[in-house]
Amino acid sequence: MRITQLRSFHAVAHHGSVTRAAQALHVSQPTMTTQIRALEETYGVELFYRHGRGLTLTPTGKALYSVSLRIFSDEAEALSLLKEHGGLRTGELRLGAVGPHHAMEIVAAFQPRFPGIRISVRPGNSEEMIESLLAYRTDVAVLARYHDDARLHALPYRTHPVVLLVPRTHRFARRRSVKLTDLADEPMLMREPGSTTRHALELAMQEAGVVPSVAMEIGSREAIREAVILGLGIAAVSAREHTPDERLATVAIGDARVETTTVIVCLAERRESRAIAAFLDVVAGLV
Template sequence: MRLTQLRSFHAVATNGNFTAAAKSLHVSQPTVTTQVAQLETLYNVELFHRVGRRAVPTEMGERLLALSRQIFGLEGEAVQLLRESGQLRSGHLRVAAVGPSHVTRMLVSFHQQYPGIKVSVSTGNSQEVLERLADYRADVGVLAQLAHDERFVSWPYSEHGVAIICSAQHRFAQRRSITLAELEGERLILREPGSTTRTALERALQTAGVSPQVVMEIASREIIREAVLQNVGLAAVSEVEFVPGPGLRSVRIHGAHVRTYAHVVCLAERQESALVRAFVHCAHKTRPPAQGQ
């Protein structure tokens, strides 16, 4: 297998079609098509399903893409090391985060110190952030749920309480705080499995022996917010993520330790990367003071 063949495959898989892949590689489309075909013929595999003008990786193509991301990610680091001599005047930092509230201050600090570095941010729950780090789609992550995994290293960043949000029509709307016991039988809207806010609340409810009525499970923060505004039910949110608005109220939980946390995380094998070290340094400089419940 030649590296040019793998590079053509990677370009098609990441761009979604042969034309865009050829343009990204600054070669002709027939060249890319030939190199991918040679790779398929050489190993007697099918790497793409051709759907109109789209090229969708097969199961084997997805597995090869996971490896090519590692290869070309490392190649990019080598080129950057040689070209910039560690001065970080250019490059591309890919950040995966559980939400904008956890990462914005870090990004501002990083951009101010390294304005020549392009930064792209993807969001998802904690499990999705770890998956992006593990398959080299992200360089550094900012997440809340931290499971013991020797593949990763982490640094603590912040700690926040979990609040309950409700509509202005709900009986809790005029309250500053409630107890967990008062959630017994209440209609509750939960985030998707993997959400740290959901996990923190469920653990606290289980410990307290409280059973609310789960009426919806929604992955989108925006849809949850709208459902709460319509008085469909209550929802839990990290206090740092709550955005006040007409018809919406935030009520603190009294007498229970319900918290979410933020950590900066990367693959252990990449912790000495200049880009990762620079981002971690900026994160340390912007750490907020600990918040009380």
């Protein structure tokens, strides 16, 4: 059975005449008649009683019409859903982010323009976010580190210096800046491997010939802050992500350019997807 045959049958059953059905579907009357005849002959059934007053559904025709009503009702619902999603009136965007600040900044600009798009945000470091993109678990990622990858499309967003976070009572707290060599004997609280901030600091220290003294690895910004407050060591943080606290001080690194660059990344093959393209367009307007 061809869908065009079923559509012709449904139209005739609905309108009660071949003439009105043909007008509704914008086809000729002979075409409608041929398609219905083909449907009846293929399955050896009679769908309409044909008489001088027009057409009347047979019991088989009535049963088929109840089925075709559901089919074309579902088709109309599917078309409505696709049109709504295609017009970005509804939908979902899965966002991955290494930190809340830039991600929420972009979301705040995106949602008023596309209020029907539901956004979910998943945290993680840059390596985890790239893995999630490649596995199609994330649509767009807000990263702090990115290496050229032909599979990905990237849009640079913001660059921020990396600063040292120290307790207010620490000897560095009264200084505007320190040198990397000053860190040689300092107990360092480091983020997990894969952290962009850690990578930036370790690279700068390596170039300066300084070996960091890692006192502890801690997997979250909040835990790093608490550990610094408690005097367990000092840490490197992005200046953008630091929230002022009277118990803490930030100190610049004076003899090296240590920084992170926030990059918005998606799969190259999906960059033209409507929701992703709209998100990237909002990002471009903020740069």
